[in-house]
Amino acid sequence: MNKYEILKKYFGYTQFRKGQEDLIEQILLGKDVLGIMPTGAGKSLCFQIPALMLEGITLVISPLISLMKDQVNSLTQAGVSVAYLNSTLTANQFNQVLKNSINEKYKIIYVAPERLNTEGFLHFAKNANISMIAVDEAHCVSQWGQDFRPSYLKIMEFVHKLKERPIISAFTATATAAVKEDIIKILKLKEPFSVTTGFDRKNLYFEVRKPKNKMQELHKLLGNYKNKCGIIYCATRKNVEQVCTELQNEGYLASRYHAGLSEEERKNNQEDFIYDRCLIMVATNAFGMGIDKSNVSFVIHYNMPKNIESYYQEAGRAGRDGEDASCILLYSGQDVVTNQFFIENSNENEEMDEETALLVKEKDRERLKAMTFYCHTTECLREYILNYFGEKSSGFCDNCSNCHSNFETMDITVEAQKILSCVYRVKENYGIKMIVDILRGSKNERLMRFGLNKLSTYSIMADTSEKIIRKIIDYLILEEYLRSTLDEYPVLKLTPLSPDILKGRKNLSMKLIKEIPLKEHKDIKIHNVNSELFEGLKAIRNYIAKKQRVPSYIIFTDATLKDMCKKLPKNEEELLEVNGVGQVKLKKYGGQFLNEILKFTAE
Incomplete structure (x- = not known):
């Protein structure tokens, strides 16, 4: 089978998403690859499809037990022979998986990085035909990544012990330029074909x-x-x-x-x-x-x-x-x-x-x-x-709160001087709440007891809302005209930049939201879908999932059920045109969904 036939048979799709086909093609040519694709972009298919086409076994290195279980469930439901090796298995189960692997029962084996250099797994790996190693969550290899895991540094130690170096593919959802360089360097990727599909999730x-x-x-x-x-x-x-x-x-x-x-x-x-x-x-x-x-x-x-x-x-x-x-x-x-x-x-x-x-x-x-x-x-x-993440954008997405808000640029030099002066006059001994209370002229008991109402900065911002003062303080901290200590009860301190504002050597302006009520973000609704049919298909899916003891989305996602509702297929051939319906799942339980759709259209 070619990659298109595998895509449809096992995964139920007729088209690849952006970047998927290019990465698969390069892997099949025997090249190392690096795929940087946001969550939901379909990274898994980029190593799963070539794994089914290459001669030997593909090892997928993942740090996450839940990910392994989820992907093994999905692939098993799709008719792919696959297994995982992690700490949830008993010694007997672990040995059975290795035995089956030696007999080439599986095309894909998910393994935790900590397992790679253990005696039992190494014995298997040295004698197995490993065609590819796919490193998932590859940012974990970099100390500049947000989830650095030292166990990932031992992946190449494992690779060097194999009789032949397999293709190495690496995938992650988030990587800055520095992390990308680290992944290539530490995993010793050879002139890798690299794809960054873009981080934008427009939905x-x-x-x-x-x-x-x-x-x-x-x-x-x-x-x-x-x-x-x-x-x-x-x-x-x-x-x-x-x-x-x-x-x-x-x-x-x-x-x-x-x-x-x-x-x-x-x-x-x-x-x-x-x-x-x-x-x-x-x-x-x-x-x-x-x-x-x-x-x-x-x-x-x-x-x-x-x-x-x-x-x-x-x-x-x-x-x-x-x-x-x-x-x-x-x-x-x-x-x-x-x-x-x-x-x-x-x-x-x-x-x-x-x-x-x-x-x-x-x-x-x-x-x-x-x-x-x-x-x-x-x-x-x-x-x-x-x-x-180093990606350019238009600057107006029309799908975030800031793009839906009204902002105006305000000169805050005088307000900043008042705030910094107050911090100075309390000898940098108080946090944001007390500074705001002093500036607004609060009569709270603690403030009065300490005599802070006698300061020259007391009540000098009485006409400014607490919300605006706090926003300006936040801005001063961000721009390093103020700093907040790391103590359990943080206090505000002046910085070397503070005198520029206090002595009038520099003016400050910032954007502040106009204080008008913003409309609530729209509720999420099912568009162009008959809710009665959708609920009927969900009930069938949930029944099958319960019987199979897998999550309902493993059977079919909501998006697949909604596509059924839109296309209203009349036979198995038309049901195969629905996104997410492959030949294996069609044969397993397509008839039950088709009967529900036919019953609905007849009514």
Whole structure:
């Protein structure tokens, strides 16, 4: 079979997406490749299709147990012989997979990087015909990447022990220029054919909100997504517990996921989400990598992540089926402090030497700054993300909160002088809240007790809203005219640049949103699809999925069911024209879906 026949038979598609065919073609020519493709762009097909066409076995190196399980489930349902090797297998199961592999039962084997150089696996690998090694989540090899894993550095040690060097293909969703260079250098890719398909996910709507009360804002948002599936990311376990409990008490089908739970509870909660037994997953960043759930309609960040790479990867778990989806970040200044604390106290990779650990922390601080800038920019949010990854954009996407807002440029020199003067007069001993209270003339008990109402800066911004003062302070921090300490109770400090403003040597202006109510982002609806037929097809899919003990999207995605509703096929030949329906799945259970469609059209 050629690549087009395999694409249709096993995966149900008639056309390749951007970049896929070029990467597959180069692999089949025996060349190393590097694919940088955003979440949902179809990276997996780029190594799965050539794996089915090459002579020997393809090893897929992945750090994620959930990803392995998900992809093995999908490929098995599509009729491909595949297995995985990771810590979830017993010794007997592990040995059985190796035995089957020696007998060439599998075309693709997923393996964790930690397993590569173990005695049992090395014995198998040295005697096997390995045609390709596909490195998934390849950014993990770079200490400049957001998920650096020292175990990835041992991949080439494993390759050198093989009798012949196989083709090496590497794939990642997010990589800056520095990370890309690292991937090529560390994996020793030989003159690799490289494809960057572009980071833009046009179906995703981006928004940053800065609410006074995040929980109230969350309830308000969830009102737009009734009966929709989504993920709420929190920075800490404590926040996960609080948010999940609140939502459950309000009657939402919500579950939780963080590293503090037992392995069994994490597994059960994850399966509840994947199998649609719960609609909302409240989680730390420990959740999500490798979860190929197609019907996630929204991702809400209750706290700001520590870098753009993580944010875009997590936000990108929405709308993987190509349908409209929302990515909303709820920002507060405390998020910056929390992330700074995590960076300074991080001991995630104990294998790193002290010098490397210091370099990683410095890079983490730079990335946090870029993430904080994202939350304050008045420019197009999509443009900001694309520029971060080195990609040009038009500057107006019409699908983010900034492009839907009205901004005006204001001279803030006088306001900045008042704020910096207040910080100076309190001897740099107080945080943002107290500075705002002094400037606005608050009569709170603590302020009065300390005699701060006697300062010359007391009440000099009484006519300016707290929201605007905070925005200006945030801007001064970003532009390094102020800094916030890393203490548990951070205070504002002047910087070497502060005198330029205080002494009038420099003027400042910034864009501020006009204080008019913004319309809510539109609810996500099913367009041009009969809801009655769609629900009928979903019921059949869910029944089959339950019987097969796999997530419903493994059978068919929502996008495939919607395409059935639009095309209303009358026979098996027409059903094959539906995106996502391949010959294997048609033979397995196409008749049940066809009967439902025929019944609907007859009525």
